[in-house]
Amino acid sequence: MSSQSGSVMPFPVLVFAGAIAVMAYSFDTTRTVDSISQVKRATDAAAMAIGYKELANSNNDSKADLLIIARDYISNNLGMDSLLQEQVDLSTVQIQTGTTSDGAITYKVSVDVKVEAVQLGEELDDKTISSTVEVMARPTEISMMLPNTNSESDADIAALKRLGKSFADDFIQSSSSGNSSDQKRWLSLVPFSQSVNVYDDSDTDRITRWAASGALNPSELRSLFRTGKVNSLADERFPDRVAHLLCMFRGLGAGENFYWDQSPVGQFGIYYRHDLPENGSPGADPISWVGTNPDDPGSTAVDTRWIVADKGCPNAPLLPLTNDIDKIDERLDEMTSRFNVNYAIALGWAAASLSPQMRGSNGWGDSQLPLDFGEDSQRYKAIIMLANTTGDWFDTDSYNFSVDDQVNDDVTGFARQRFIDLCRSIRQNNIHVYFIGVRPGDPTEFGRVLFDKVAGPGMLTCTEGTDNMYFADASSFSGGESQIESALEDIAQDIRRNYYVHLIN
Template sequence: MAAKPAFSEAARRFGRDRRGNFGMMMAVLAPVLLLGAGFGINVAQMSNARSNLLAALDSAVTSTARDLTTGVIKEQDARASLEAFLFANGVRGFSRLDRLTLDSVVLDKHRKTVEAQASVVVDIAFPLFGAAAVQTITTESAARYSDRRIEVAMMLDVTGSMAKKGKTDKIGDLKDAAKSAVEALLEGNRHSPDRVRVALVPYAEAVNVGKELAGTVVFQEAGNGPVPPPNWARPSKLKDHCATERKLQDGKADFSDAGPDELREHFTKGKNGKTTAYQYKALVNRDERLGSCPSASLLPLTSDKSKLDTAIDGFKASGYTAGGIAAQWGYYMLSPKWRSTVSGAGLGAGPADVDPEKIAKIAILMTDGEFNTAFPEVTDEKDTNKQTTRSPNNARSVCAAMKKDGIEIFTIGFALPSGESAAARKVLADCASPDTPLTKHFYDAATGEELKTAFKDIVRNIERLALIR
């Protein structure tokens, strides 16, 4: 009978013993945890493979589209080009050649798109529940290509603050960066002549239009009024070849791109109360208060690299910063309304008609400081507050007109001084076109190398072909 209580006590002790519980729980949970970990690894592996394949295919498609656009390859060569780019990126990055396949290539000549589908074979790290140990991942990509031509107007600051000081050579940095940008832009002409043309507008407190375009400028004497006098024939009193802003009848700045031969009417009221009208050409004013004229003149659109390089080499730093005048002349150099004037002066074919499907019009506005010079509605040239209000606002108004006409604007601030940086950045950001997921439009460069990088990035953005899927 004594054995029964002993057995009962042993049973109670066993029931209270918890020392093996964790072992039992782990025995149950371990397979579940292992399956979860394996599934997570598989998902990550598949996601990584898909991402790598898409990146390689995107690169192959956009590179092929760019080569179609610039004339490097013909449409019949698209598949071979895609395969070359895809296999090079895939083998170098994430897969073996025998595991990559370019499944299909479709060129839509009407929509100007190239579409492709590709696959990659992946060994699964943890085949689960009878799933295949090998999986095939497929993805698609597409990009636009076109035969559009490109016109670029570069408005470049050659004011006194750009002058070399000690080891700092801002004007030298600008020359290097601008010449680099010109070279990169004109690469687009290697297989298609004149596909890309570039205009230069060096500016300070005015723009030197050169002797060929001097006939577009009228010298505005004191008391002359905002418009040219009735005898608006070619002015004979020009002190130089510089132009300030063009003015309307009321003396305000004219932000339009009207050609200089456009006829306008001006109304005057005599002492007898009778109103008379006369016509005048929409010439650009040369304000008599202008202090200095930049030595470097503008260069209309051209694909002649030697002319562009020579013009850039001639940049000299002096004068104040008239951003509104710079934007105005950049606008003119891209406007078809100035084509007859430019071609008539023997300065090339002039700007093409506006046609977004066939022509990309680009403006690049660069400065190293706050816009601080303007002449319309500024009666006292020493009124710096009015100057620094009018100049940036005039630039904004011209930029708005350019963007309305389909001109894409990039802006660059270069080594902006701390005292002017906020105002300068604000007007540059306002002037620039809106950013997109792939393209930024306002750049802030602190050094010469950063300036060169900004120009290179802008050139890439100009040629960039956005993925459409």
């Protein structure tokens, strides 16, 4: 009997031992899976950190600097498991780079992990855990044109401010893990009415530096200058100077395209408004004198004349390229309704805000911006033009012609051809254009109003077809705000092709 009872014991012992082994295996397997998952999360974090770093620096950091980032992120994302920290060999961290077919850079971050079966007392083979991120980091410059004309009510201006702020925030701060000032994305603002205000209180010599020879003392104002009330258009007593308005012009002739892609030094005339006091802009008192008519230089008739602050010159000046959200918001808040509209003049200034010829102290004052022209694979430049297209005339007022220009009867034909020529020159320098128009009716019915008939041929060149043209079925910006917001999001989505960070495995 005793021998029988003794022979039964080994089986349950074996069962128990087997269960222990299964439990140990299960525990080690679970722990191994958890450990590998944790390391994968750590390499994901490291890859994304490198991606955002390279997005900010246009893929220009050294591999040594990136290795430091990768090791730090992997180490800091392993959690509190001391055994796992021992198993991850940070000395094996590597970064491999590659290039995709569309020019994006890939960064593969890898690290070796020694996986041990602690409960079974076994050491398994080392595993390499990796994560890969794809980075597109083309420097991107956008100019946003915003109408500030007498067609825009206070509600419209308020809507334009909201739209501008929303787009700026999305464009500059999206896909950013750090300071927006580090991002290679910049926005310029071009508020426009009859012209564009280029006043800058930090560059008080701009008017004299940019003025052409004789432009500060135009002959038709000789009788005013003789009074001593002002000595020139640069005189700080001149109404526009008091009101901080500086609207200038160059290249108004056929085929000249406002010379937007040339240096500004010594090239410009200066707009001023000879008008009745009630037609002036807030911000400065008019000045009067007795003299000849500045609008008719050949006349000898003498009468009381007035120079008023120019309400065709926007209150909000052009803001050169920046990624400072506060500056953008502040400039948008300066916008007010002004006077008539000239589209081509404004488009020429938007292009100039992206021209490398305006770089440095002679131009906008930035030693780095605007960047050189180049292919899209190197950098991306674009203009977003917002306009109310319901008007009954197009670019035919006196701001489009010099005082001594001989204007023929076909001013509409001249305006149409100038818009075509301007758009050709913009596209020749690889600047893209997106257009958002406001008008009531079917937004797909093209060519039914004057704007379309005159600007249409050129605009189709600017926008490279109809795909980059959007219309809001509304009579105002406030009425069409939601449609415009949707169009701007579509445009932003297209622009984002030039800057993104994607974790691909």
